[in-house]
Amino acid sequence: xxxxxxxxxxxxxxxxxxxxxxxxxxxxxxxxxxxxxxxxxxxxxxxxxxxxxxxxxxxxxxxxxxxxxxxxxxxxxxxxxxxxxxxxxxxxxxxxxxxxxxxxxxxxxxxxxxxxxxxxxxxxxxxxxxxxxxxxxxxxxxxxxxxxxxxxxxxxxxxxxxxxxxxxxxxxxxxxxxxxxxxxxxxxxxxxxxxxxxxxxxxxxxxxxxxxxxxxxxxxxxxxxxxxxxxxxxxxxxxxxxxxxxxxxxxxxxxxxxxxxxxxxxxxxxxxxxxxxxxxxxxxxxxxxxxxxxxxxxxxxxxxxxxxxxxxxxxxxxxxxxxxxxxxxxxxxxxxxxxxxxxxxxxxxxxxxxxxxxxxxxxxxxxxxxxxxxxxxxxxxxxxxxxxxxxxxxxxxxxxxxxxxxxxxxxxxxxxxxxxxxxxxxxxxxxxxxxxxxxxxxxxxxxxxxxxxxxxxxxxxxxxxxxxxxxxxxxxxxxxxxxxxxxxxxxxxxxxxxxxxxxxxxxxxxxxxxxxxxxxxxxxxxxxxxxxxxxxxxxxxxxxxxxxxxxxxxxxxxxxxxxxxxxxxxxxxxxxxxxxxxxxxxxxxxxxxxxxxxxxxxxxxxxxxxxxxxxxxxxxxxxxxxxxxxxxxxxxxxxxxxxxxxxxxxxxxxxxxxxxxxxxxxxxxxxxxxxxxxxxxxxxxxxxxxxxxx
Amino acid sequence: xxxxxxxxxxxxxxxxxxxxxxxxxxxxxxxxxxxxxxxxxxxxxxxxxxxxxxxxxxxxxxxxxxxxxxxxxxxxxxxxxxxxxxxxxxxxxxxxxxxxxxxxxxxxxxxxxxxxxxxxxxxxxxxxxxxxxxxxxxxxxxxxxxxxxxxxxxxxxxxxxxxxxxxxxxxxxxxxxxxxxxxxxxxxxxxxxxxxxxxxxxxxxxxxxxxxxxxxxxxxxxxxxxxxxxxxxxxxxxxxxxxxxxxxxxxxxxxxxxxxxxxxxxxxxxxxxxxxxxxxxxxxxxxxxxxxxxxxxx
Numbered sequence: 001x002x003x004x005x006x007x008x009x010x011x012x013x014x015x016x017x018x019x020x021x022x023x024x025x026x027x028x029x030x031x032x033x034x035x036x037x038x039x040x041x042x043x044x045x046x047x048x049x050x051x052x053x054x055x056x057x058x059x060x061x062x063x064x065x066x067x068x069x070x071x072x073x074x075x076x077x078x079x080x081x082x083x084x085x086x087x088x089x090x091x092x093x094x095x096x097x098x099x100x101x102x103x104x105x106x107x108x109x110x111x112x113x114x115x116x117x118x119x120x121x122x123x124x125x126x127x128x129x130x131x132x133x134x135x136x137x138x139x140x141x142x143x144x145x146x147x148x149x150x151x152x153x154x155x156x157x158x159x160x161x162x163x164x165x166x167x168x169x170x171x172x173x174x175x176x177x178x179x180x181x182x183x184x185x186x187x188x189x190x191x192x193x194x195x196x197x198x199x200x201x202x203x204x205x206x207x208x209x210x211x212x213x214x215x216x217x218x219x220x221x222x223x224x225x226x227x228x229x230x231x232x233x234x235x236x237x238x239x240x241x242x243x244x245x246x247x248x249x250x251x252x253x254x255x256x257x258x259x260x261x262x263x264x265x266x267x268x269x270x271x272x273x274x275x276x277x278x279x280x281x282x283x284x285x286x287x288x289x290x291x292x293x294x295x296x297x298x299x300x301x302x303x304x305x306x307x308x309x310x311x312x313x314x315x316x317x318x319x320x321x322x323x324x325x326x327x328x329x330x331x332x333x334x335x336x337x338x339x340x341x342x343x344x345x346x347x348x349x350x351x352x353x354x355x356x357x358x359x360x361x362x363x364x365x366x367x368x369x370x371x372x373x374x375x376x377x378x379x380x381x382x383x384x385x386x387x388x389x390x391x392x393x394x395x396x397x398x399x400x401x402x403x404x405x406x407x408x409x410x411x412x413x414x415x416x417x418x419x420x421x422x423x424x425x426x427x428x429x430x431x432x433x434x435x436x437x438x439x440x441x442x443x444x445x446x447x448x449x450x451x452x453x454x455x456x457x458x459x460x461x462x463x464x465x466x467x468x469x470x471x472x473x474x475x476x477x478x479x480x481x482x483x484x485x486x487x488x489x490x491x492x493x494x495x496x497x498x499x500x501x502x503x504x505x506x507x508x509x510x511x512x513x514x515x516x517x518x519x520x521x522x523x524x525x526x527x528x529x530x531x532x533x534x535x536x537x538x539x540x541x542x543x544x545x546x547x548x549x550x551x552x553x554x555x556x557x558x559x560x561x562x563x564x565x566x567x568x569x570x571x572x573x574x575x576x577x578x579x580x581x582x583x584x585x586x587x588x589x590x591x592x593x594x595x596x597x598x599x600x601x602x603x604x605x606x607x608x609x610x611x612x613x614x615x616x617x618x619x620x621x622x623x624x625x626x627x628x629x630x631x632x633x634x635x636x637x638x639x640x641x642x643x644x645x646x647x648x649x650x651x652x653x654x655x656x657x658x659x660x661x662x663x664x665x666x667x668x669x670x671x672x673x674x675x676x677x678x679x680x681x682x683x684x685x686x687x688x689x690x691x692x693x694x
Numbered sequence: 695x696x697x698x699x700x701x702x703x704x705x706x707x708x709x710x711x712x713x714x715x716x717x718x719x720x721x722x723x724x725x726x727x728x729x730x731x732x733x734x735x736x737x738x739x740x741x742x743x744x745x746x747x748x749x750x751x752x753x754x755x756x757x758x759x760x761x762x763x764x765x766x767x768x769x770x771x772x773x774x775x776x777x778x779x780x781x782x783x784x785x786x787x788x789x790x791x792x793x794x795x796x797x798x799x800x801x802x803x804x805x806x807x808x809x810x811x812x813x814x815x816x817x818x819x820x821x822x823x824x825x826x827x828x829x830x831x832x833x834x835x836x837x838x839x840x841x842x843x844x845x846x847x848x849x850x851x852x853x854x855x856x857x858x859x860x861x862x863x864x865x866x867x868x869x870x871x872x873x874x875x876x877x878x879x880x881x882x883x884x885x886x887x888x889x890x891x892x893x894x895x896x897x898x899x900x901x902x903x904x905x906x907x908x909x910x911x912x913x914x915x916x917x918x919x920x921x922x923x924x925x926x927x928x929x930x931x932x933x934x935x936x937x938x939x940x941x942x943x944x945x946x947x948x949x950x951x952x953x954x955x956x957x958x959x960x961x962x963x964x965x966x967x968x969x970x971x972x973x974x975x976x977x978x979x980x981x982x983x984x985x986x987x988x989x990x991x992x
Binding site: 521 | 727886887888890891892893894895896897906909910
């Protein structure tokens with residue numbers, strides 16, 4: 001108790017000399033005459049060789065913390081008076097420019113979110129990596145080259161000699177991030193800062209990079225600061241985790257303990273709002289955190305989370321809680337931290353599935369889409385056929401470049417397929433949107449990934465919805481149109497006041513609600529959802545997914561739900577299609593697709609998804625390499641170059657047949673269902689055993 | 695238009711990036727708050743405002759009638775004639791103050807003409823792409839390859855040279871240049887999903903261009919307009935100097951400089967002061983353009 005009262009929270013038994021110690025760090029940005037506080041009184045320490053995870057949603061100050069540690073803050077940033085950052089015992093905030101230059105890149109290294117833009121596009125990989133050794137270790141050019149090649153081998157790059165000669169754009173995203181990590185570790189730094197290192201990468205590539213970071217941590221004994229919005233990723237890598245909310249540390253503790261038994265309502269809310277295994281839309285809605293993040297620099301007097309907290313009492317709104325110890329090595333900034341367990345999860349309300357014979361709403365037959373790009377012909381979608389029934393959610397998963405968005409754009413009429421046929425309500429669809437009748441247009445609508453760009457920033461929400469109603473719903477005019485807009489807004493839980501605002505004044509979640517309302521303006525029968533929640537913060541994702549489920553049930557629409565997130569698809573979809581390099585490789589009901597036997601690619605996707613459900617094995621199966629950057633698809637089975645279960649010659653030469661499993665799903669592979677199921681169950685057990693023992 | 699739309703719509707397969715969600719662009723509000731604080735813009739605007747006021751009410755400001763002939767020719771600046779007199783004995787200050795009105799009529803009118811044409815052409819080519827775009831852009835390249843002065847000499851010597859001709863000439867030659875800038879702004883906007891959403895809802899192409907895209911590219915259009923205004927002032931002065939544009943006895947600055955150059959040795963004030971006036975006007979417009987473009991980018 002006393003530790004909290006001093007204002008400077010101290011861990012019960014602090015390790016001798018931490019590599020990094022941050023105490024009472026406050027950072028504000030000058031905005032005109034105003035100061036916006038972005039980070040307030042942040043304290044944490046990272047002992048040598050351990051990893052600290054900083055978790056939080058966008059705008060919570062994570063990146064500002066990283067930039068303060070590198071002393072790379074922009075000119076309008078003001079570091080608070082009492083702030084202290086000590087690096088290996090020396091004061092970092094008062095260090096001179098010369099000292100900083102010696103530290104940066106040498107003793108403190110950083111890996112950024114987007115490796116594509118962090119590497120110099122006009123320099124060979126060799127020159128960039130070698131430069132680190134030349135400037136910091138003073139090596140000769142040839143020694144530096146040799147050291148660079150060794151380092152690339154250490155970050156598990158397959159053919160370092162070849163990679164050295166390439167330019168960054170010739171590497172895949174995963175390889176680029178490996179090169180960045182190689183450069184960061186090149187000088188054997190005391191502190192490695194990783195700022196969302198896997199956020200832009202596909203799940204399979206993310207898994208590889210995380211494997212690498214895990215392995216290198218043991219090898220290099222470097223202190224790691226790992227910044228991410230993804231709890232599951234942090235849980236995997238870090239020993240200690242701090243959760244940031246609106247610039248304040250609200251909970252800190254050992255990763256495993258904290259995620260098992262959180263001691264702050266926000267941490268609990270984040271953990272619960274991610275769709276977990278065994279939960280589907282049939283078993284009830286997801287737990288969601290109401291409201292949205294407080295605007296930057298608003299700095300309410302009480303607990304920043306009070307407005308969204310299910311157990312807030314009047315005191316929470318007026319008084320900022322102290323960080324108090326709540327167990328060994330654990331801190332929480334909540335006055336009701338011992339009552340967290342009493343927060344009830346959302347009730348499970350099992351709903352009966354829609355009965356009756358399924359009616360085919362959309363039939364896609366042999367759809368192919370080719371592009372010409374720079375002399376090459378790229379086949380984005382190759383001979384895809386499937387049906388979507390009325391009132392069902394069809395999930396479409398795959399890595400980026402698998403053709404799922406192109407397929408959606410063909411269905412909605414934004415682009416013409418090169419070959420194949422679309423039948424909607426058993427009527428052939430002429431494919432262009434301009435030639436589509438208004439009746440058809442209003443029946444097939446789309447929700448886009450990024451709500452920031454999907455809404456015209458110059459129009460008010462009311463104007464956007466009124467236009468949609470005017471164009472898509474021909475039945476109402478004049479005053480009735482305004483009523484219809486109000487109804488539509490209410491159906492996606494927008495307040496009447498929101499109609500007067502422009503999109504820029506709304507949070508990401510609210511913007512996506514507007515986009516959803518627009519798609520529903522004219523009683524659609526099919527809505528294509530292209531990654532509708534992946535641009536949103538974790539805490540608002542669940543609410544949007546719940547809204548989509550409610551709308552679907554109320555209006556009997558079908559969704560084609562495109563996502564890279566397997567857990568979201570598992571929660572929402574009735575049937576799932578898995579795409580790889582333009583081809584459908586597996587299709588079936590959700591339960592069937594997510595259980596062995598599945599296509600080795602599905603298996604890899606499932607294994608790669610970072611998950612907080614520790615019990616299930618997920619480590620062993622990794623596809624090799626990367627899907628993109630090949631102009632022509634591989635011969636035989638398209639997945640064979642990366643397939644962990646490749647049989648040999650037959651996979652390379654013969655296109656695999658469709659296999660039908662007992663559960664009713666079909667997949668394209670040379671391995672028969674019974675055999676594949678055995679293999680996959682065996683490897684799941686091998687991994688699960690040591691995990692549970694730990 | 696079909697093929698072009700497809701080519702750009704295809705690679706939009708997004709990778710998830712929750713990192714920047716929720717942040718909202720500064721877009722509009724920043725311009726309103728940044729401009730009054732930009733010294734570049736304020737200085738430029740002050741000078742420009744002075745010349746605009748002068749052009750509008752020079753009759754109240756001039757000490758003498760600009761066409762009045764005094765017996766003392768080529769007189770150096772003195773208490774009676776603050777900036778001296780010219781070869782015919784006219785007051786240089788009066789001619790300077792009244793000369794602003796021609797350039798400040800011709801240049802804005804020409805710019806407006808070029809902007810209207812250029813915005814329309816830029817919207818159409820950028821939105822539709824395809825054959826229209828290819829043809830229009832090759833014409834733009836051709837226009838850009840010709841020095842403006844050569845075109846002007848050809849046109850004005852054959853068609854004659856009134857204020858109206860100069861306005862049309864500058865306006866028409868500016869159109870493709872403006873179109874190119876507007877087109878590139880349209881290209882960036884048309885791939886955003888709000889345009890796709892409007893198309894999916896069945897919005898007509900002209901309405902998408904004018905009601906959806908145009909409001910979002912006002913910033914670059916305003917900046918381009920200001921830059922063009924500077925060039926228009928410069929060009930009309932050049933044409934006057936070459937005596938291809940406005941004719942005598944107008945007190946137009948370019949013309950005055952041209953006529954005064956033979957007296958440069960004996961009466962440098964005849965050239966110096968109109969030249970300075972022209973320079974301050976062009977610099978002022980450029981300062982305003984800089985201030986605006988900084989505010990738009992911020």
